[in-house]
Amino acid sequence: MALETILSSLIRIVGEENVAHDFVEIPSIHLQTYADVNSNKKAMAKKKLSVRPADIHQVSEVVKEARKQKIAVIPVGGSTTFFVTGGPVPVADESIIVDLRRLDKILDFDEKNGTVTVEAGVTVQKLKSFLESRNWWLPHHPESYVNATVVGAICNDGISPYSTKYGRPAEQVTMIKVVLSDGQTCTIGNKTLFDNAFMLTRLFLGINGSLGVIVEATFKVYPAPESRARSLYGFSTATDACEAVKEINRAGLSPEVVMMPSKERIYNEALLPILSAVDVSGVLEGKEIYVFVGYAGSKEIVEFSLAQTEKIAKGRNGDKIDSRVANSYWSNLTEIGAVVSPQMATIYKSKKYQSSRGGISISHLPQFLDLEKELVPKNGEIVDDGVTSYVFLPQLDADPICGILLDDSNQESVNIFNRWLDDVSMLNKKLGGTIAAVGGTGTMLQHLVGIEMGDSLSLAHAIKKAIDPDGIMNPGKM
Numbered sequence: 327m328a329l330e331t332i333l334s335s336l337i338r339i340v341g342e343e344n345v346a347h348d349f350v351e352i353p354s355i356h357l358q359t360y361a362d363v364n365s366n367k368k369a370m371a372k373k374k375l376s377v378r379p380a381d382i383h384q385v386s387e388v389v390k391e392a393r394k395q396k397i398a399v400i401p402v403g404g405s406t407t408f409f410v411t412g413g414p415v416p417v418a419d420e421s422i423i424v425d426l427r428r429l430d431k432i433l434d435f436d437e438k439n440g441t442v443t444v445e446a447g448v449t450v451q452k453l454k455s456f457l458e459s460r461n462w463w464l465p466h467h468p469e470s471y472v473n474a475t476v477v478g479a480i481c482n483d484g485i486s487p488y489s490t491k492y493g494r495p496a497e498q499v500t501m502i503k504v505v506l507s508d509g510q511t512c513t514i515g516n517k518t519l520f521d522n523a524f525m526l527t528r529l530f531l532g533i534n535g536s537l538g539v540i541v542e543a544t545f546k547v548y549p550a551p552e553s554r555a556r557s558l559y560g561f562s563t564a565t566d567a568c569e570a571v572k573e574i575n576r577a578g579l580s581p582e583v584v585m586m587p588s589k590e591r592i593y594n595e596a597l598l599p600i601l602s603a604v605d606v607s608g609v610l611e612g613k614e615i616y617v618f619v620g621y622a623g624s625k626e627i628v629e630f631s632l633a634q635t636e637k638i639a640k641g642r643n644g645d646k647i648d649s650r651v652a653n654s655y656w657s658n659l660t661e662i663g664a665v666v667s668p669q670m671a672t673i674y675k676s677k678k679y680q681s682s683r684g685g686i687s688i689s690h691l692p693q694f695l696d697l698e699k700e701l702v703p704k705n706g707e708i709v710d711d712g713v714t715s716y717v718f719l720p721q722l723d724a725d726p727i728c729g730i731l732l733d734d735s736n737q738e739s740v741n742i743f744n745r746w747l748d749d750v751s752m753l754n755k756k757l758g759g760t761i762a763a764v765g766g767t768g769t770m771l772q773h774l775v776g777i778e779m780g781d782s783l784s785l786a787h788a789i790k791k792a793i794d795p796d797g798i799m800n801p802g803k804m
């Protein structure tokens with residue numbers, strides 16, 4: 327009812343051609359490869375209007391109208407988290423979906439401050455190309471880089487291989503411009519990473535737009551390094567692999583990438599695309615887990631760091647793996663733009679990908695991996711896609727992304743997946759970690775938020791109430 331009342335105002339603000347009754351377009355690669363385990367597709371049928379504002383003023387006017395009618399506002403960038411976490415899924419009876427993709431300008435590149443300022447709809451790919459042409463780079467490269475927006479990544483607390491050294495993209499944000507729930511625009515921060523005492527910039531990041539619409543963001547960016555090199559080591563036990571990573575850290579080496587894929591991941595992501603070219607048994611035999619390490623800097627430092635890494639890995643019984651496998655792993659991770667490669671799609675056919683995304687200390691990783699293996703359903707319908715752990719240094723935290731392939735048209739498989747997801751998420755929590763190291767809780771883990779936050783949940787609600795008193799900003803998400 328309220329939506330009908332507001333329709334003419336929205337048309338006046340953004341123009342008739344920029345208002346639709348459908349949800350915004352979701353990239354096909356996302357629909358084809360991610361399993362819908364939360365009936366998110368069904369939620370699309372909820373009453374909604376999608377608007378495509380052209381500038382900040384229009385965003386602000388749309389939010390003001392929504393506030394008057396107390397209608398939910400859901401900001402959307404690339405919409406690539408629709409099935410991943412359900413961040414942009416409408417859960418209220420009526421919603422206005424604010425598609426920010428027309429705000430696609432790179433506004434300012436400031437070499438002296440080492441910052442770039444973008445509008446909310448700029449994709450990771452667009453910013454990457456812009457910076458590359460100037461010999462600079464942004465240390466964030468999600469697999470979904472073609473469609474994902476940089477601001478979507480900070481709202482969703484994204485992660486990428488470079489998080490090892492640079493943290494999440496949210497940690498590179500120096501300044502944001504945000505439209506609050508009353509339509510007022512507020513600029514927070516400066517061009518350094520020094521924040522004021524309340525860390526106000528951080529307050530708006532990683533929470534799926536549940537406090538406001540970020541319309542602009544400024545990021546720290548870096549001159550491209552002179553050289554980069556990577557290598558891959560195989561280990562028979564997770565304990566040896568984790569000890570090797572700890573030793574790399576203790577030695578004072580500073581890798582920009584440390585990833586720890588399991589055997590299944592190496593097979594699916596690195597070996598499948600090059601099966602005919604390498605000796606598979608030589609790569610897999612006697613190995614359970616791998617450590618992929620990348621360095622950046624001057625050629626001399628990179629070579630030295632790799633040589634030291636090799637020494638440390640050997641001391642922990644790690645074998646250096648054929649560089650073609652290492653290169654294949656890296657290109658799968660950073661180039662194909664999908665979590666299910668074409669080769670995997672051929673083998674697993676109707677099965678799609680889903681995962682748990684908790685976070686623990688690396689010291690708990692061996693125990694976590696053992697227990698997770700026991701939890702994986704063994705009914706033949708669900709395929710274990712193994713675990714890839716993103717490693718954060720120097721704090722030695724790990725984000726074990728546990729992958730499952732399932733047919734989401736089979737409700738029994740979906741139910742089994744969701745029970746497994748709860749168990750694995752809680753396993754992270756029991757080991758002193760978090761149920762959602764990446765992606766926020768969205769609709770997917772909403773039912774575990776109370777356990778995750780404990781008595782701090784009422785504080786979070788109080789902050790939400792103070793900033794968004796009518797609860798219109800992406801309700802039901804964290």
Ligand SMILES: Cc1cc2nc3c(=O)[nH]c(=O)nc-3n(C[C@H](O)[C@H](O)[C@H](O)COP(=O)(O)OP(=O)(O)OC[C@H]3O[C@@H](n4cnc5c(N)ncnc54)[C@H](O)[C@@H]3O)c2cc1C
Nearest residue numbers: 403404405406407413468469475478479484485534535540
């Ligand atoms: C194939 C595939 C691979 C992926 N790989 C990775 C990966 O490697 N690393 C990773 O971190 N993620 C990955 N993801 C998840 C997702 O793509 C990323 O997190 C991405 O950065 C989200 O950006 P987006 O623009 O699509 O955000 P959206 O999905 O549009 O939005 C994400 C959340 O933020 C909110 N939001 C969006 N824009 C704004 C705004 N301007 N103001 C306030 N709130 C806003 C939305 O309401 C939603 O809750 C992958 C997804 C797919 C489909």
